[in-house]
Amino acid sequence: MTRSFEQLTEAQFDDFAQGHQAGSYLQTSAQARLLARRGWQTALVGLVEDATVVAAAVLAWIPVRMGNLFQIDGGMLIDYSNQTLVNEFVAGVEKFAKSHNGLFLRVVPNEIYRRYDNEGVQIGAANEAPMTTLTTAGFKHTPAPKGWTTNASPSWQYVKDLTPVLAADDADKALRQSFAKDGKYYLKKTDQFGIKLRRLGREDLTDFKALTQHTADRLDYHDKDLEFYQIVFDEFEDDAYFVFAEMDFPAYIAGQEAARDHLAEVVADLDARIAEKPNYKKLQRQRAEYADQHKQHEKRIAQAQVEREKAGQDVVVIAGSLFLATANEMIYLYSGTYDEYKNFYGPYAVQEYAFKQAVARHIPHYNFYGISGVFDGSDGVLGFKQGFAGFAEEKVGTFVKPINGPKYAIYSLLKKLMGR
Known part of the structure; x- marks a missing residue:
């Protein structure tokens, strides 16, 4: 059994990614092309075993101070319970990144740590495998934060x-x-x-x-x-x-007018029945209910006419x-x-x-x-x-691993001093 780290064709990558349980739009050849048009460099990479892809990722990189930031967002598409497989994939990415002035690698897996019901009560057991495997492979882990972001894929969904x-x-x-x-x-x-x-x-x-x-x-x-x-x-x-x-x-106003006119007929019919049975409280309650619905339609018609005029x-x-x-x-x-x-x-x-x-x-x-x-x-x-x-x-959070250790230490210190 021989595995090799290779650059994949779009067809190879998409065939594998579309069938992977953690696949998402972030791990598609279309997303790689989008990133390339937005200023990133990209490569479709994977581990190939006997001509079969067994792990893959959209790898993207962009210049930062002192080198290139390499990123895998929504990946890797891999079996995180297999430490050997993860180690081999990461080693392949590191070698590739070193040849392209890589400073550090950031991985944001599309892996779920915990699930919750609508009250925030956890459903089932936590998924520890990605944290265990990636930290063993040398990554520093940052758990998924709460709150909103528009700059990255969300930590909660x-x-x-x-x-x-x-x-x-x-x-x-x-x-x-x-x-x-x-x-x-x-x-x-x-x-x-x-x-x-x-x-x-x-x-x-x-x-x-x-x-x-x-x-x-x-x-x-x-x-x-x-x-x-x-x-x-x-x-x-x-x-x-x-x-x-x-x-x-x-069309909306016509529909509301038709409903209003129908309700007017219902109310008129109830008025006639109440005149015959003035002490029948059920009829009076029905009339009040339908009369209120009639008013609601009148209100909607008036609001729509105002909005239509305003919109022109x-x-x-x-x-x-x-x-x-x-x-x-x-x-x-x-x-x-x-x-x-x-x-x-x-x-x-x-x-x-x-x-x-x-x-x-x-x-x-x-x-x-x-x-x-x-x-x-x-x-x-x-x-x-x-x-x-x-x-x-x-989700499981974010994982960072230095590619060039000495330069990354200086980069991290500068970021800290600059408050970024």
Whole structure:
């Protein structure tokens, strides 16, 4: 048995990565091309045994003070319980990095340390294997921090298992039924509102960027630039879903008017029955209920007319998101919502669209991506995602190993002195 560390072709890499249980968009040839267009150098590397790839990673590097930072984000795609395999892979990466002025190697595995229910109670046992194997291989470990980041893949995420839905006779029905109470309620509202979903073309990305920038400005975080979204569109092709939820005001108002007029007839009928039986309290309660619903439709019509006039157009974007698909995962990556249209619940409709695409492609895992890791009710993003009935995951953290020990010691000291 002979194993060798080699650079792989895109076909070799993707064939292996797409079938790996820890595979994600971060470990694809498309992501390697994206990084290359964003200023990184990249290589698809792996261990090959008897012409079969047994471990692989997208290896990327970029200049920093005193050398190059080498990084494997979302990898390695490897059996972390096999110390020998990990040692051989790391040795291959180190040799490659030394020949390319490597300063240090940072690995952020797509491995789950612990899983939690919606109350933050741990589910099952912790996965210690990656920490044990990588520290034995000479890495320094930093556990997954709580909180938010827009500069790296998240340490905490919220996910949903779609295998029960895929096994159902009526997958669409099973999907809706699998959601939590809040998710079902708001999706029923989007059905009533007639929210339309539209997958975007490249020519629509300027509008998508306007939406995400609006949201970033409102919530005070840094958004990706337009070029990034264009590169994602180009490199991930059919696996990239840029989606808008849109409100058609004339259609919405017509639907609300029809519901209002029907309720007016119901209330009039109840008035006639109450006149005949004035002491029948059940009829009076029904009338009050239907009259209140009638008022709600009147209110929605008035609000929509104001919003339509303000927008100066009949159809408006209310929310949008970017999703990326791989063989085993649909991931919710970036999104935006126009605050003035939040009462139309567009984000729920966008999520269901992506869920349906995952089901159609027989993708077994849905990844809502980042949450803060705090379960005290303060994380509104977590609350939204919980509406779709999944569970939380804490990743294993970050691992760093010097490539050039003396230079890395000086680099680390300088960073500390500079407070970075």
